Amino acid sequence: MPYFQFRGRKSNEFLIRIRNEMEFVIPESSLDFTEVDGRNSDIIHDKGKFKDIEKNFPVTIYKERDKTIATQLRNIAGWLYIAKDYSPLIFSEYNEYFYKALGLGGISGVDEKREWTHINFTFKCQPFVFRLDGEDEREILSGQSITNPEQFTSLPIVSFNKTTATADSNIYINGQQFRIAKEAGTGIITMDCENGIAYKTGGVNVSKYCFLNTDGYNPIILQPGKNEISYNNIDQFKIKPRWRNLAV
Numbered sequence: 001m002p003y004f005q006f007r008g009r010k011s012n013e014f015l016i017r018i019r020n021e022m023e024f025v026i027p028e029s030s031l032d033f034t035e036v037d038g039r040n041s042d043i044i045h046d047k048g049k050f051k052d053i054e055k056n057f058p059v060t061i062y063k064e065r066d067k068t069i070a071t072q073l074r075n076i077a078g079w080l081y082i083a084k085d086y087s088p089l090i091f092s093e094y095n096e097y098f099y100k101a102l103g104l105g106g107i108s109g110v111d112e113k114r115e116w117t118h119i120n121f122t123f124k125c126q127p128f129v130f131r132l133d134g135e136d137e138r139e140i141l142s143g144q145s146i147t148n149p150e151q152f153t154s155l156p157i158v159s160f161n162k163t164t165a166t167a168d169s170n171i172y173i174n175g176q177q178f179r180i181a182k183e184a185g186t187g188i189i190t191m192d193c194e195n196g197i198a199y200k201t202g203g204v205n206v207s208k209y210c211f212l213n214t215d216g217y218n219p220i221i222l223q224p225g226k227n228e229i230s231y232n233n234i235d236q237f238k239i240k241p242r243w244r245n246l247a248v
Contacts, residue, residue, distance in 0.1 A: 134243030
């Protein structure tokens with residue numbers, strides 16, 4: 001029987017078996033439209049993003065010994081909805097990927113003979129699913145490459161040792177330059193390219209020295225297919241690629 005597995009608290013997981021009826025939900029592009037007199041079609045303004053989706057998981061809850069259905073639902077709902085940020089959610093039939101989900105309250109179900117009940121658990125999910133193998137960290141030498149197996153770009157977590165405070169360090173992905181300013185100093189730096197945060201060991205925030213270049217905000221992006229990587233004034237370069245594809 002299929003199940004979903006939700007990590008609503010750090011280092012803890014909750015597993016719930018579900019019924020087979022699952023709906024596919026395809027994310028909607030975030031677009032604005034402008035009407036122009038004399039023009040037969042609207043002007044499309046692409047915001048360059050997809051909207052979150054709501055995903056329903058239909059569940060049958062069976063009464064356990066010495067518990068009521070109401071008690072079981074309170075325990076499950078309390079666990080699922082205590083987190084107030086996106087947490088990993090794995091659906092067993094898509095087991096190469098995981099959603100990033102937030103439990104939404106307001107569930108309801110019919111008390112069926114006080115022995116079992118059908119109920120839907122609803123989650124707000126990011127518009128992408130993430131490959132489990134994309135969470136593995138790889139060490140990359142300058143001049144090596146890494147291949148993105150998905151058809152969408154990814155926003156990795158990159159860490160490295162900046163070896164000088166007297167010159168900028170540079171990372172090149174397929175020839176595109178990503179500059180880490182000399183003001184970031186030396187030592188281990190971690191760049192979370194999805195959230196636009198860069199920090200040093202000890203939690204010192206150095207985001208403004210790593211992401212804001214002459215051409216504006218500039219996170220590292222891994223394109224679909226082969227990505228050639230080189231760098232200077234850096235060693236111990238590691239990357240967690242966070243491969244992703246469109247959620248359904």
